[in-house]
Each structure stands twice: as structure tokens, then as C-alpha cells.
Amino acid sequence: MIAAYSASSQARVNAALETLFHAPLPELARLYEAMRYSVMNGGKRVRPLLAYAACEALGGKAEQANGAACAVELIHAYSLVHDDLPAMDDDDLRRGQPTTHKQFDEACAILAGDGLQSLAFSALLDPRLSSLDAAIRLQQVTALAHAAGPAGMVGGQAIDLGSVGLKLDQKALEQMHRHKTGALIEVSVRLGALASGRAEQDELKSLQSYAQAIGLAFQVQDDILDVESDTETLGKRQGADIARGKPTYPALLGLDAAKAYALELRDQALHALRPFDAAAEPLRELARYIVDRRN
Numbered sequence: 001m002i003a004a005y006s007a008s009s010q011a012r013v014n015a016a017l018e019t020l021f022h023a024p025l026p027e028l029a030r031l032y033e034a035m036r037y038s039v040m041n042g043g044k045r046v047r048p049l050l051a052y053a054a055c056e057a058l059g060g061k062a063e064q065a066n067g068a069a070c071a072v073e074l075i076h077a078y079s080l081v082h083d084d085l086p087a088m089d090d091d092d093l094r095r096g097q098p099t100t101h102k103q104f105d106e107a108c109a110i111l112a113g114d115g116l117q118s119l120a121f122s123a124l125l126d127p128r129l130s131s132l133d134a135a136i137r138l139q140q141v142t143a144l145a146h147a148a149g150p151a152g153m154v155g156g157q158a159i160d161l162g163s164v165g166l167k168l169d170q171k172a173l174e175q176m177h178r179h180k181t182g183a184l185i186e187v188s189v190r191l192g193a194l195a196s197g198r199a200e201q202d203e204l205k206s207l208q209s210y211a212q213a214i215g216l217a218f219q220v221q222d223d224i225l226d227v228e229s230d231t232e233t234l235g236k237r238q239g240a241d242i243a244r245g246k247p248t249y250p251a252l253l254g255l256d257a258a259k260a261y262a263l264e265l266r267d268q269a270l271h272a273l274r275p276f277d278a279a280a281e282p283l284r285e286l287a288r289y290i291v292d293r294r295n
Contacts, residue, residue: 002285006049012062013048013069014040016129020070020119034104034112035119039077042095044293046218047072047184049286051192054207057273057280060196067129068140068191071120075148076184078116079157081109088161120144124191132195140191147187156180160246168247174216176247181222182215189283202275209272210283217265218290223248224258225295262291 017039023032048069055065084091084099085106092102101109123129124140132140146152156179163176189211193199227250249258269287273280 001281002289005053005282005285006045006289009049009052009062009069010045012052012066013045013073016066016070017073019128020074020123020126030104030108031111031115034100034108035115037103038081038100038109038112038116039074041097043073043077044295045069045073046286046290047076047188050185050188050211050214050283051195053280053282053286054189054192055196057207057276057283058193058196058198058203059279060198064130064132064197065192065195067124067126067132068188068195070123070129071140071144072184072188072191074116074120074123075144075153078113078120079148079153079184081113081116083157085109088157117148120148130195132197136194136197139194143187143190143194147183152179152183152187153181156183163247166247168252170252173247173249173252177216177219178212181219182212185215185218186211206272206275210269210287213265213269213272214287214290217262217269217287220249220258220262220265221291221293223250224255224262225293226250227255266291 021032021036021039023029051065051068051072052062055068056062080094081100083089084094085101091099093099097103099109100112104112121141121144124144125137148154150158156176159176160180163172168176186208189207190204193204193207226248249261252258253261266287270284273284273287276283
């Protein structure tokens, strides 16, 4: 089921994203080419899938979440472009292809990331992507700004960079990843739920618990794959976090305990969805996929 759902959702968000990369001036063609390259070069589209699935779980139609799906993927892509820069993680491979600063140059990559960040907020307000009430759009913009900014993803990256070579305990490690990885996953679910136009506070609370669990599980599994997988499968350099001296769950807990913890977090996510009916099945399948994936 998840394969078919993923394929249809990926096609939906990719078609929506393609409408956003048309340079308004010939002089901007290279910048827009770099922006498009950074977004349309593959990827699992987990965050857009979560936005669509959350919308449908509350009785909405998937297309109502097109703006949300595009916005979270654009923020994710911008974060990867900047993370890969020499000043940060200094990576030259992403999704099996040269990173943006390698394909273009560092200055262009910085500007492409900046452009993608701005474009994400435009996507939430773009009437071509979804027609939502202004009050809902305002809630979405506010939520995304918080999740993507210094109190969320950007703050998590700052903590991450400051933690290289340090030995963090589990509480500190989770604090970092709830910001760096979890915040954007959590807001993906929230934006999709809001797009349904039917979100009640108790439902949002249950979905938040779900998203917090899978957000952490996603990072735990990433750390496991950094140990167990290979560069070709991952599409990025295997063992990079270990080589940089970054704190990881396998290093802290041991590989077997990290795997057990990922499964525990998956079960927490599934438990949080107990109030929902069969319409939430894609969310359940995504929770399972996050800890079963191999890249």
C-alpha cells in the first residue's frame, strides 16, 4: 500500500513543485536552475507525504495540502543545500548526485537555498496550489516559520555544529534532533492537518504526538543507516557522521539498542493514532516505513 501511496503523492507534489521554477527574468535563469536542481533531483518526499496523509486522515482531499506539501519540501531542500556547504558539513554527494555547490558554485548554492526558503512561504499562499481560508493560511505560515527558524530546524543545526567531538547524553541528543530533524517533520503533519479545514484541537494534539515520535525515529534510523548502509544505497557519503565525530544513537546506545529504540518510537507513533479510523492508514504505514527504510 505505501508504495502506491508514495508514488501517487510524489507525482502530485512534483507536478506542483514544477510550477514554481520559472525564472521571471533571463538574468535569473541560472539561479532558478540551481533551485530546481536542488529540489527535483530525487528524494523520498517523506514530508510532503506526511502533509497529504494528515490532511486525508481528517477527511480532507489530498490536493488541499498541495501548498503545504510544496512548502515543507522546499524548506527541506534549502536546509540540505546549506548543510552540504563547506562551512557546514562539506559534502559533495546528495541523492547520488553532486551537491548544489559542486554542480554550480558556493555563492550560487547559498542564494539557491535562500530562494527556496522564501519560495516555501510563497507556496503556502499561492492560490494555484490550494484555496484555503486566510485564517488557515496564517496558521500555516506561523507554524512553518517557527519550525524552520532558530527555535526549530535552524536552531537544531546550530546545536549539531556545536556538538562535534562532544559526548552528549541521550536527553541532549534528543533535544538536538527534535529541533534539527523533528521540527520539520512535525510541522509537515500539522500543515497537512490544517489544510483539511477540519482540524480540532484534540486531533491536532494526537497528530503532534505521532509526529514527534516519527521525527525522532527518522533520525535514529538515519544514524543506524550511517553505520550499516553504503554510499551507493544512501546516495550520500556513508559513515560521514562518524568521521566528523558527531554524536549518534548507535554510538551512544549501541547498534542493537538503537534499533530497538527506533521500533519503540514507531509503536509510540502508532499508539497516538488510535483515535483515528482507516483514513489514517497512510500515516500508520509511513511510521512503519520510516524505521524499515534502507536509505
